[in-house]
Amino acid sequence: MNFILYAVPFFFVLIAAELIADRWRGVSNYRLADAVNSISTGVLSTTTGLLTKGVGLVTYGFALEHLALLRLSADSVWTWVFAFVLYDFCYYWLHRMGHERNILWAAHSVHHQSEDYNLSTALRQTSTGFLLGWIFYLPMAVLGVPLLVFVSVAAMNLLYQFWVHTKHIPKLGWFEWCFVTPSNHRAHHAQNALYMDRNYGGVFIIWDRLFGSFQEEDDNEPVIFGVTTPLASWNPLWANVQFYAQLWDDARRAGSKRDKLRIWFMRTGWRPADVAAKYPMHKPDLSRFRKFEVPLGARQQWYVLLQFGVYVALGSYLMNLERSLSTGALVLGWGAVAFGLFVLGAALENRPWALRLELLRLAANLPLVWLAPQVGLWPASPGVWAGLLGYSLLSGIGLYYCRQRFTRLAS
Structure with missing residues (x-):
């Protein structure tokens, strides 16, 4: 079960x-x-x-x-x-x-x-x-x-x-x-x-x-949540590769071949001495800690939230029908989810290219609905095309109301 x-x-x-x-x-x-x-x-x-x-x-x-x-x-x-x-x-x-x-x-x-x-x-x-x-x-x-x-x-x-x-x-x-x-x-x-x-x-x-790793929560030491190398992003794809990218950069920069390999298996935070000296990393001062934040208009927030609901639904759909779906269908479904969440992350970060990427995401729904029945993600049906049309119209209306903010950012 x-x-x-x-x-x-x-x-x-x-x-x-x-x-x-x-x-x-x-x-x-x-x-x-x-x-x-x-x-x-x-x-x-x-x-x-x-x-x-x-x-x-x-x-x-x-x-x-x-x-x-x-x-x-x-x-x-x-x-x-x-x-x-x-x-x-x-x-x-x-x-x-x-x-x-x-x-x-x-x-x-x-x-x-x-x-x-x-x-x-x-x-x-x-x-x-x-x-x-x-x-x-x-x-x-x-x-x-x-x-x-x-x-x-x-x-x-x-x-x-x-x-x-x-x-x-x-x-x-x-x-x-x-x-x-x-x-x-x-x-x-x-x-x-x-x-x-x-x-x-x-x-x-x-x-x-x-095993000596317990620490009680201390009322005199309020917890500050997060990591000492902040993500500073709302993008779930970058969230998954951030530290890998840091390790890769350090391994590439290391002068010793031994360090290039062992950095991956050393204690967390260990860096080759030559890399640490040339590319120092400064930890934030927790006494001045500020949460990562990007200003976002209320209309944009509602737009992203409603679009996000589509991907929660698609993810639930894939989980529910996993056993009946082919590998091709799962790959296509995963790709749609990953790309969609990446685009919404860019919107939450107010990226200058967020509007163009959002238009590309909506345009990609057309080949997705055509390709999905080919791999068995869902059956071919006029209802699916009608749903796509309705979804696209509603999304277009939402983009219209967000247009001033998006246009300013894209310019």
Whole structure:
């Protein structure tokens, strides 16, 4: 059963509830561009996962078949309990190494880039974690955890982590000692020196207490969210490649061949001495910290938000029909989602070429609707063409009302 698919509607209901709580308490934990960027990375991660999850499943299945020391039964309750705890233990070490090694931080940093902290932040996920993340779960296969159990407890672990991304829930007394909570996870998302690289557990905070990586949220040290090398962008594609690009640049500039290779596997933040001297990187002064912001008119915000809803719907469509869609259909669907979210990111950043790119996005819908039935993304139907026409007209009207702002930016 795909727990994540069924949970998606509840995610958005809870985000709406948190927005209401914000209004009721007179606080503002959401910014439109940041929330759209976070959810965009989530949509991109999910749709990318439809194409890449085979990497983890195939390697796990191979290890289970050829390396397993035991054969646990999926019919036993104790197998599920054991697997749930063991998964979180493996997740702890993946998560910890994701903060302590450059190549793994390049993937995981996406989740930490938001300078806000709310339930939309929970949906902010990497699209490249599949490259190496599977390695950390192989012990589960070696110990004989069935594939079905593995996939199920992985989904349960991820679902648990959603609710801890909120500022509305205070410390929870004794619960803080054993489980990950909003309080100790807020500390995890901080860029303050006190909290840096702490609290890695997914469900159980006990691993952090055992292995010396726990840090309690301190009322005297307000959390400043984000990363010390700010993303400074609302684009989900750049969010996924930012740190890879930084590592690549440093590797290319390094004089030593050894440094060109080892930079990828060194502790996070390590740079070759010659590169660091010639291309210094200055960390922001947290005492003067300002969140990344781009002025955006109300009409533009509404336009982007409504267009964003189209890609949330398309991503949900791909998730729902994944098993019945061909690889070509999934690739086409992923491409449409990735390009659309890239364009909306450019609009949120007020790029001078945002209008031209938006017109190209709308024009691309014509070949998309023609090509989609060819690969089985959806059936050929006059209704689809009528829907495209209606969508294009409404989008054109929206662009007309945003025209002055877009025209000024494009000039």
